[in-house]
Amino acid sequence: LMMEDALWRIPTRESSKDQDFLKQYRESKNKERPFGWLDIRLTKETDLFMTVGMCPTITGFENKLGFHLVKPEIRSSVNHDIFFKADAQTISADLGYPLGWNSEAQWDFQFNSKQVHTFFLRDHINLLSDIFMDFGSGIPTPYELFRPFVYRFGWSIDNYSIYLNVNDANIINNPLDFNENCYLSLHGDTLKIDFSVDLKTITGNSTTVNYSIRTPEFHLQLDTPSWSTLHEFMKNKEVGRSYDFCMNGSYQFHSDVDVGNMDTILIECQSKYTTLQCYGFVIRYLMNINMNY
16 A cells, blocks of 8 residues: 555666667767656555465466556656546555466556546657567577466556547657647547457567457547647537447567568458548548547
């Protein structure tokens, strides 16, 4: 149990910026390189528990991990500002091991969030990919000690708002300022996200993440700053809505940066009773999502 507020920093080496650093080093000969990070704010009354199985059962060694976070906030080195906050966040994980020496282990993580607000930028995607690759790197595991792993994640969100910045030319000074930025935002009551990562081979140049996103209903809104002409003449911020929306696909990323290594994302969407107000400015801002992200 946390008795006072604390900050948990997760550092990363940001391998995606290796080429930029080498270019800068050739020009300036400056060896200093800042690291990337995620800061998770832990407020008072946040609690953590963990149980470790010392005696095996029929299914193996059972290990449990749980978090309960009160009003968590996540900031990053991308812009030193909030990109995720919620009223409450719970995390439960099953980190068990099977009895077999090299049998496949499945680790399940379940997340539950309430009143989520997220301000996502393109650089956040690169930062999260670098963190996964950084923590997955290291000395290769000897073949006789290798154990295949399957990581499964489930995330349930109650009442969410996802803000996508659609400024022209991706010019963003303060991504949380509604008086400076234009947003296409998604709002709904329930959101379910599932994704899995299979690490079943001892060596591999790439990793594939399969994902599924579902929501019974969402509303698409266009938020413009007070100085914008659209802000004065739009009677309603809502420009679209959809029901029984489902997005399935996969994301393949490579562990090394090379000319022949191309990250690939596959997206398949299904929905019912979809409505979109196809004003010219709405189409333009939808195209800005493709440019900015």
